[in-house]
């Protein structure tokens with residue numbers, strides 16, 4: 001397969017009189033098995049199999065970690081934004097993304113980390129928040145960008161009561177706090193808004 005730079009050199013070197021049909025043939029030869037548009041869709045499907053190691057009920061698409069997917073003839077380029085800066089889980093996520101794409105036949109995967117804009121829990125979709133609740137984790141309360149440093153009103157994911165209290169600022173993972181419901185008395189994880 002011809003690399004991007006080699007292909008560019010060939011184009012520059014080609015005499016202007018070269019017929020367009022020749023160019024089309026070389027493009028067809030360089031084309032991947034999957035068409036570009038379908039490629040992005042397929043990559044998205046594969047990425048939905050990659051779960052977040054810290055919140056394993058959500059995949060990297062639902063978490064909003066994957067910022068963009070670009071499919072070229074040669075490779076797949078994926079931009080990801082870490083949920084917490086320096087989060088050790090990101091290395092694992094990168095490996096899992098590579099493995100998932102390789103299973104789907106995408107072997108040339110370039111993963112770039114984008115730190116700005118910083119990831120926020122505001123990027124979690126409504127479906128993702130519902131999924132968290134189903135798994136007994138209270139989704140982030142309120143919009144992080146609205147400013148209030150400590151959201152105290154967190155509804156219990158089991159009974160919906162807002163009579164909950166914080167037991168510990170750090171739960172099973174750094175991004176979760178441990179809270180308890182005063183109504184049903186069950187402890188639960190709260191995905192902190194950032």
Ligand SMILES: [Zn+2]
Nearest residue numbers: 156159181184
């Ligand atoms: Zn409760």
